[in-house]
Amino acid sequence: MRLQIGMVIGWMAAGLVGAAAQTTLRIYTGNQPRPEVMREIVDLYMQRNPAVKIDIDTGGTTPEQQIQSLNAALALKEPVVDLLLVDVVRAAQLAQAQWVEPLDGHLGAEKEAVLARYLPALRAAGTVNGKLVALPYAADAQILYYRKDLLDKYGFSPPRTWDELKSAAQKVIEGEKNTALRGLGMAGAPVESTVCTYLVPLWGAGEELLKDGKPNLGGPAARKPFELWADFKAAKLIAANSADVATDRVRQDFQAGNLVFALGWSYFQGRFDGDAESAVKGRVGLEAVPGFSLGTQGGCLGGWQVAVSAASRNKGEAVKFARFLASPEVAKKQALQAGTLPVIEGILADAEVLAAQPWFGPAQNALRTARARPVTPRYPEVSDILRTNTSAVLAGTKTIDAALADMNTRLGAIFK
Template sequence: MPKLATFAALAALMVGASAQAATISISCGSVGAELEFCRTGAEAWAKQTGNEVEIVSTPNSATERLALYQQLLAAGSGDVDVFQIDVVWPGLLGSHFLDLSGEFSQEEVSAHFPAIIENNTVEGALVAMPWFTDAGLLYYRKDLLEKYGLQPPETWEELSAAAKQVQDGERAAGNDRMWGYVYQAKAYEGLTCNALEWIDSFGGGQIVDAEGKITVANPQAAAALTWAASTVGQISPEGVLNYQEEEARGVFQAGNAVFMRNWPYAWGLGQAEDSPVQDKIGVAALPKGGENGKTTGTLGGWQLAVSKYSDSPAEAIDLVRFLSSPTEQKRRAIEGAYNPTIPALYQDTDVLEAAPFMGDLYETFTNAVARPARVTGARYNQVSAEFYNAAHQVLSGRAEAAAALDALADRLDRLSRGGRW
């Protein structure tokens, strides 16, 4: 009898433990290998904790992903427990997320870049934990630059000249698919990032300044977009007007582009065993806008937030703790070139061996230019849409830069109600 009683008690404990296991759904991006890295990280947590995970794949386009999130959250849906959110979304979506400031220790929080923690704090609530950070980078074919006796360009004008020289030379040598420069010019959030880099590098500001003043209509910004428009059909294919990150990477990684603007994730894929450009890639800061310009990259990156509508908030928070931890961020940095949000990992020898550019371009990541999300608040999505649509008009030849920016400034002024965001 005692043995039977003991067995019954153990069985009851096992049933109880099983009943307490939670299934946590997490939204994951699908750019490059992002979905797979999210899956392997979440599954490692599930194995460690005895819980289960469901991976929710989302659109490549950040614009489409945001629309999906807004629909789910506005309905109070509990279908997604953990949301992967863009660095510019805390102010837009934060009211739907749990405050994590009381769930993570001060040591855990302070391990991350302070600027990102500040970015993720809305009205005193820490609505998301940093997962990985980004800044726009210039990728180049170091073998081709060496072949033509060129150095990585320091200005956009130098990029145009080098791209044209190598493009023409390689086409004459038999590769009629070669292009000089590929980037993200589809009318979506990625174009906001590219166009902000051009404008800031020319000294044209940040669309809306820190005080909320609309500054985008200026000669430097017009010069930046005029230069960008000059690439289309010359050193960049007409199709670039519909390129997102993966379309640009596809052309570059196939060996058919000299230069590419993209995020750090492209390094790991370009260096893969089956990549035609493995060991032929160099990475540099994006060029300056002329001799008096500056190098700049738009701040990107993704955070993890827990829905207020989750049925299992404790387990969802624990998953966020696991995925944002130094151990998991180090794994992602080494295997996938995802930039950590933890400064200490930029001195880790294993990380720097796998992705040397993280050390070489550390200042690019720490000094990246931010999109005006904090100052424009809930209207940022509209601001960005107005901006990338205006930029797309210029790139596609439907408008002159100065006129497009003047019209954009008028629309933003109406949107801001006279500068009051």
């Protein structure tokens, strides 16, 4: 707590000093990859706008410290921060607390034209109760990674359904006779990615977590995610200890050459091709996450958004900078220099971008089919309900019926 208070006091002091000379904007960036690219973006904006000075704060050295310090700063409702980069799942929480500024009035007649350039799922993630509270800054999506060399060797195309994936994985493992090789890696520990371990097969079965604002887990589709993973576990395609597997462990196992398929995020690709010790460099294919039938592919949407603090004393300048961060120019710069999936669909097909990041081509389907997790101010509770129950079923400490009963009861208390 002392650390958080110190950071907040530092933010306030710096803001007061800077105010005398020029407009000073403070942006909270959190745990952003490639911070040097953000530094270049900020410097470029200041060069073009010499009356504006921009300070960058990460909020701490660990993700936990960063979230705590940001929450402490925003809770003061004082002008200690002007803009913030936030995970796509946090917009509703910040909006309910009235910590972020609705942008509709600031964009005015330009709003629809501005939003039209973004992927629909990204637009939805920044809209809460009909109000735009954040603009897309960096995109991410769950991707099905696969060993292209092995699928080619055994004559398989990238799977579009779970049955196709199972069939391909079994044939490859049978043919390779490698006891270290498993069929599929996915998160099963009680971490955020495990929310998607439940949601994605639910969506792939043609159902939604919520319908008309109420929990929708009473039908047979609600069991499908648990039954899918039980089937894969019985077939020895996923790890026996899958309830202990966190997100980056999936990346490590695939990168070591021990998985045929892996469900992961876009940062995996940079490690697969960039790490010196990678055993799969040049052997990786990408596809949208499978569904139970054709046309139901798609994983979870990820990424970052830029919001303006409701307490900022420089909202006009903050909105201008937010629009720059969410612009095609910045999206292309990030794609070229940081390998970040662009929030603007047209840049996915840009020739210069594809030359620099050829994996964007096959990643397009994964990004276009990605779906937002529930947009709710109580998302942290929803996340906890889904990931802990999913992990418990994978561990065998909870039955499917017990997990669904708990999920329905607790979600029902949230969405009354």
